[in-house]
Structure formats: structure tokens, C-alpha cells
Amino acid sequence: TQLLEQSPQFLSIQEGENLTVYCNSSSVFSSLQWYRQEPGEGPVLLVTVVTGGEVKKLKRLTFQFGDARKDSSLHITAAQPGDTGLYLCATRAGGTSYGKLTFGQGTILTVHP
């Protein structure tokens, strides 16, 4: 089973600051997804990265996939209180062709106004 390590585990910042969270594995990812989960809600897909070196932007969020496809990062510019939540990376479990995902433990982000 591929293990995903996310860091930091907790992040508490002020509104307007920038931040980066990381997702790493000792194995190559076939693809990687980032989800955000707000308290009391289910995870919501933010982005899927597939190609090594790929960079995707979603408003103030920038997602990067490492060249070797063993790591990924999520950078948020000028964080807002609405960005507060649990950020999860996930990859499809090895050998499967369906939605059996392995999730990282997540980064709990709190943005203070």
C-alpha cells in the first residue's frame, strides 16, 4: 500500500499570509488529487495532477506535481478565512483502475481574520 505523508499536520496563520502544504511518497504516483474538507462536510475535489512537473492554478491556489511524480505541493496566496479546512492528498491505490483511493492524513489549516 502506497503511503502518503502530508506536512505540516497543522497550520495556523493570519489572513493575507501565504502558505504551502506538501504531500510526499516513497513511490511514484500514477496521479494525485487534492481535496478540501470543511468541518462537518465531505471532501471536495480541488484538482487532479497527472504529469510530472505539472502546475495547475485555481484562483489563489497553485498545485505542483514533482518531476519524479513522488511529491506534490499546494500553495495558497493571500489566505482567507474561507480557506480554513482539512486539505487532503490522495492517489489511486496500486493495481486498481477505479476509485479506491489512499489518502494522506491531511493538513488542518486555520486562517484567522
Place this chain on the structure above:
Amino acid sequence: NAGVMQNPRHLVRRRGQEARLRCSPMKGHSHVYWYRQLPEEGLKFMVYLQKENIIDESGMPKERFSAEFPKEGPSILRIQQVVRGDSAAYFCASSPRRDRGTGELFFGEGSRLTVL
């Protein structure tokens, strides 16, 4: 609401009782997944079902847990003789077909089970 619908949102059971969690996938989706989220373990895959078929139940505990997705009606995750360790958030997710290449899923809002 065209999203994944789960009910109940919150369920309280005493030890030894049964819990039934229901999930209606997004319109047009015929593949359902159940995941469990425990604070100390994160989000873990339990089972993958298509209509009337269990495709992968490798994440289901061997005893007391069962899942179905009948031809008509919602998918049901059933937990018999609940114990305190079953307290968790149970999420259902759906996808339109078996392989989207990257396994993207659409999650419901979850059912939070508390066992007293």
C-alpha cells in the same frame, strides 16, 4: 440537489444495536464507494459497489459490516452489534463509471455515527 445524498447525517446507537447508513449517488453515477474517517486514522476505503455487485470489499472489517447496492434504491452500509470503536464519520462517494483514469470521486456530506 444533484449531489451525493447520505442519511442520516447523525446517528446515535447504543452498543449492540444495528446502524444502517444510506447513500444515493449522483444522478447518472452507477459506482458507489464507502469510506470511513476516524480522527486518528484519516479517511480509509471500505468497499466499492456497482448495482447488485460488490466489486472490492478489501477495506471492510470481516465481521459485523456489510454493504449492498440494490437494483432499485440507495446503497446501504449496515453495521450490526455496534461497538464504541465504530464511532466515526462514514462517507459515500460516487463516480460515473469504473475508470476515469484518475479515480476522481464525488463525496457526500457523511453520516456521523456515535456509539454510546
